[in-house]
Amino acid sequence: MKFTPTILAGAFIIDPTSINDNRGMFMRTYCKKEFINIGFNGEWVQMNHSVSFNKGTIRGMHFQKLPFGEVKMVKCIKGAILDVIVDIRKDSATFLQWTGVELTAENKRMLFIPEGFAHGFQTLLDNTELIYHHSNFFNPEAEDGLPYDDPRLAIEWPLELSSISDRDLSHSVISKDFKGI
Numbered sequence: 230m231k232f233t234p235t236i237l238a239g240a241f242i243i244d245p246t247s248i249n250d251n252r253g254m255f256m257r258t259y260c261k262k263e264f265i266n267i268g269f270n271g272e273w274v275q276m277n278h279s280v281s282f283n284k285g286t287i288r289g290m291h292f293q294k295l296p297f298g299e300v301k302m303v304k305c306i307k308g309a310i311l312d313v314i315v316d317i318r319k320d321s322a323t324f325l326q327w328t329g330v331e332l333t334a335e336n337k338r339m340l341f342i343p344e345g346f347a348h349g350f351q352t353l354l355d356n357t358e359l360i361y362h363h364s365n366f367f368n369p370e371a372e373d374g375l376p377y378d379d380p381r382l383a384i385e386w387p388l389e390l391s392s393i394s395d396r397d398l399s400h401s402v403i404s405k406d407f408k409g410i
Contacts, residue, residue: 230243230244230245230246230257230260230263231243231244231246232263232266232267232341235314235328235330236323236326236328237314237316237323237326237327237328237346238321238322238323239268239343239345240314240328240340240341240342240343240346241267241340241341242330242338242339242340242341243302243338243339243340243341244336244337244338245257245258245337245339247337256337258304258339259273259302259362264341267341269300269341269343269364271300271364272364273302273362273363273364274363274364274365274366275362275363275365275366275367276360276361276362276363277360277361277363278358278359278360278361279358279359279361280356280357280358281308281352281356281357281358281392282355282356282392283352283355283391283392284352284353284354284355284357284388284391285351285352285388285389285390285391285392286351286352286357286391286392286393287349287350287351287377287386287390287392287393287397288349288350288393288394288397289313289347289348289349289350289374289377289397290313290315290347290348290349290374290375290376290377290382290384290397290400291347291348291349291372291373291374292317292345292346292347292348292373292374292375292410293365293367293368293371293372293373294371294372294373294410295371295410297365297368297371298344298345298365298410299344299363299364299365300341300342300343300344300363300364300365301340301341301342301348301361301362301363301364302339302340302341302342302361302362303332303339303340303342303348303350303359303360303361303362304332304337304338304339304359304360305332305333305334305338305357305358305359306334306358306359306360307334307356307357307358308333308334308352308353308354308355308356308357308358309331309332309333309334309335309352309353309354309357310331310332310333310350310351310352310353310357310359311329311330311331311350311351311353311386311387312329312330312331312332312340312348312349312350313327313328313329313348313349313350313351313384313386314327314328314329314340314342314346314347314348315327315346315347315348315375315382315384316345316346317345317346317347317375317409317410318345318346318409318410319408319409319410320409321345321409324409325381325382325403325409327382327384329384329385331353332350332359333353344364345409345410347374347375349377349397351386351387351388351390353387353388373400374396374397374400375400375403376400376401376402376403377390377393377397379402379403380402381402381403382403
């Protein structure tokens, strides 16, 4: 696997190496030894699978409040997304900065998201499917989010919004007093 740091410290684009032959393809998507090299010595305790039916769907920007923060790894297994992360670590030099990475079934890329980031994505194709790995169990009381269209973030979504949940529309605009997590 090749780990490429993003502009936000601790987040990595992961390009797995695939072996292809007349039978098909094989690739490793996780190796504890390789993840230790980027500072992750945790474990994945929960895996989720999401399906978004319509191109242009936005899910996010979600995070878990401390002490229930989580590390995530996201992989697109069908379709395509722009995966977006926002640094909300209160002492970070890149506080409230964002980056986006295109993850597709074809490019096989994954995104490693450290604790202290809000996460969301926009589907670029219909019927897009993702697999998420989580280092902590979901805790509904710790769940929070940022508006996908918050002016302080100015995220550049590539498509017009086609679908979003009421919950994701309900996040409050980031106040000047927001200190992060």
